[in-house]
Amino acid sequence: MEEAEAESLNLKSFLKWAAELGISDSPPTSTIQSDSCLGQSLFVSNFPEAGGRGLAAARDVRKGELILSVPKGALMTSQSLMMNDEALSIAVKKHPSLSSTQILAVALLNEVNKGKSSRWWPYLKQFPRSYDTLADFGKFEIQSLQIDDAIWAAQKASQKAEEEWNEATALMHELKLKPQFLTLKAWLWASGSISSRTMHIPWDEAGCLCPVGDFFNYAAPGEETSDSEDQAAGKASSLPEDGMLKSETELAAAHRLIDAGYEKDVSSYCFYARRDYRKGDQVLLCYGTYTNLELLQHYGFLLMENPNEKAFIPLEPDMYSLCSWENELLYLQPDGKPSFALLSTVRFCAVPKTSRRSVVHLVYSGNRLSTENEVVAMRWLAKKCRTILDILPTTAEEDGNLLSFLGEFLDIHQSGEIKEMSSPLPTELCAFIKSKNLVSEGIFAMSRVARRSIERWKLAILWRHLYKRILWNCIVHCTEVINDIVSRDSIQ
Ligand SMILES: C[S@@+](CC[C@H](N)C(=O)[O-])C[C@H]1O[C@@H](n2cnc3c(N)ncnc32)[C@H](O)[C@@H]1O
Structure with missing residues (x-):
């Protein structure tokens, strides 16, 4: 089978799997039963110049409309992975010094190690094979940045990844992961997935992996989010889980700028349109306010025109x-x-x-x-x-x-x-x-x-x-x- 054809079949079965878990882009009142979680407000499309695979508007969408909801049970977190895997849960307890991000990385590799028998398999197949974050840069790419600050940031990112991998190796051996999942390359894949795809949740610093929600590509915060309409609408907000938002000011700014979040009252991750979209437009999400170096560091891309550069x-x-x-x-x-x-x-x-x-x-x-x-x-x-x-x-x-x-x-x-x-x-x-x-x-x-x-x-x-x-x-x-x-x- 052609690679593109296989990819399309994988996507189809993933969207069906997601619908079965209650992920939906339909208005909350709708009772449509479908073999895809998308089609009412969004559809998957390719945007070669703006993030590759992403989500497009399936109809004209108004600013502030709920366009996607992902129930808590469909969120992949360390907690949900451990709940279904006693061995993982017991092994993790023996390593209290590991950070929540390291635990999620190990739990993710442990899940991939299960292959087709993992309940998350249709979702895991949608992850990129590798990433372009600063931690993935080799020596040549790092030196090619030419500017000392950027070289230093890239060296630090790659050293940090290696240190974290070393610290987590004992746990991964205890879990008897296959050799290919014990490597630094596999670790970089897991930490790249976490850095570029997790969303903030209040109960775990490492954040959650949110099926379908992680198909939204990024737009820098612009005028449409600088007014107070979003807060007036009483929407929950989320923070990108990346450790970048250090100061109180940054946290406050991020709260204002982000257009998705976990809502306790409906036990779901909810995504809202941050502006009006015409049918066919790419619907974008603001992960936060980043310079290009920060985008490279956490997400592995940069913007030609970045207002926050x-x-x-x-x-x-x-x-x-x-x-x-x-x-x-x-x-x-x-x-x-x-x-x-x-x-x-x-x-x-x-x-x-x-x-x-x-x-x-x-x-x-x-x-x-x-x-x-x-x-x-x-x-x-x-x-x-x-x-x-x-x-x-x-x-x-x-x-x-x-x-x-x-x-x-x-x-x-x-x-x-x-x-x-x-x-x-x-x-x-x-x-x-x-x-x-x-x-x-x-x-x-x-x-x-x-x-x-x-x-x-x-x-x-x-x-x-x-x-x-x-x-x-x-x-x-x-x-x-x-x-x-x-x-x-x-x-x-
Ligand atoms: C949460 S995922 C978004 C969906 C992703 N395109 C996919 O196919 O799974 C974030 C990743 O998408 C890509 N991305 C998102 N927005 C982008 C943009 N505006 N320009 C280029 N790449 C972008 C980057 O690779 C980033 O790490």
């Missing part, structure tokens, strides 16, 4: 303590403009040390201190960005060219062995192919693994390209501010 630039050491801003507030926005905190810090630094006391109140008001100060501040910022860009191994333009080349390369070489390349390969691609041992006896095989590997590397290149674009935007912005001041001065 932030480019952090290394400042002089004393600048971090000069004002009372937290470091996370000192960044460039996607349009290149400095954040309020960064702008005021740079302005303050541009004041001679002896005069700083007298301008403290003005700095925090967000006002320009003087035209001279503004010019010095903007010059400093533009120079900083230029210096950072100058020392990076590639320019934004080169990254853009490499991305186009890789896009064409993947299109031309769909699969199979490649003996002769149509054009000379870019140096970085040669280094990539060599580091991944993709060539054997002069022949490059475009296997599924090679393709995935290139796709993952493309994400690293795209990330650094977008970072550099913000720094360029900043240089343009600073130059415009300076030119504006100079031209006003010359008129006066």
Whole structure:
């Protein structure tokens, strides 16, 4: 059977299985019996440019409408997995130091280990085979990020995954998992599934895996969720289970922004439309507010246009303590403009040390201190960005060219062995192919693994390209501010 045909049959039996568990996209009053849980409000579709498989509106949908409900019994949690598996439950109790996420990862692998005999088998077959989160990045992809902060985040993510795997190995051996489920690769699959697919529930920090609900692709929070209508409608809210929402402010923001949650009164996970949708539109979910690096870290993708993107630039050491801003507030926005905190810090630094006391109140008001100060501040910022860009191994333009080349390369070489390349390969691609041992006896095989590997590397290149674009935007912005001041001065 063709792979696509098998996939379609698997999906069909999954949607039937989901309907039997009470998952439904029908209005609560409806009593329609169906062999699919979808079809009334949603259907599964493919969106190659926005997340791949996702959910589309089966009819015109109004903002605030309930579009999917998943009963508690259909949620896959550590608790529900242990309830049906005494051996798992007993073994887990012997390892109290494991975190709730590690327990869910082991329970997930333990379930996959059962194969077809697992009651969750139709659902498990819908999971991706591998992920592109930062923890999945190899050394080459990590270095390809080029920016120290991002390299550090990726190294940390991959070290953390390995440490957590090591800690959980004893439990997995006790459960007598098959060798292929004891590997780091299997662990990365389980932790990638948890990181990119779980939803918040109040009774387990690791969250739950929510069949069908985890088919919603992501849209960044925008204007439609910034008003108070959702709270006015009294909807429950959920938090993405990812450990990213650290501060109270972030938690509060996430509560406002997310459009799905577990509702105790109906014992179901409920999903609401966050805006009006026309029939056929992709229906999206906001998992939270993320920069592109955070999206990569937790979900393995990034957005070309991310309103929440932030480019952090290394400042002089004393600048971090000069004002009372937290470091996370000192960044460039996607349009290149400095954040309020960064702008005021740079302005303050541009004041001679002896005069700083007298301008403290003005700095925090967000006002320009003087035209001279503004010019010095903007010059400093533009120079900083230029210096950072100058020392990076590639320019934004080169990254853009490499991305186009890789896009064409993947299109031309769909699969199979490649003996002769149509054009000379870019140096970085040669280094990539060599580091991944993709060539054997002069022949490059475009296997599924090679393709995935290139796709993952493309994400690293795209990330650094977008970072550099913000720094360029900043240089343009600073130059415009300076030119504006100079031209006003010359008129006066
Ligand atoms: C909860 S799943 C969504 C459904 C997923 N597409 C599937 O086929 O199972 C989250 C994953 O979908 C992909 N994704 C979601 N939104 C995306 C977007 N806007 N652009 C690209 N990929 C996206 C990412 O791979 C992410 O880790």
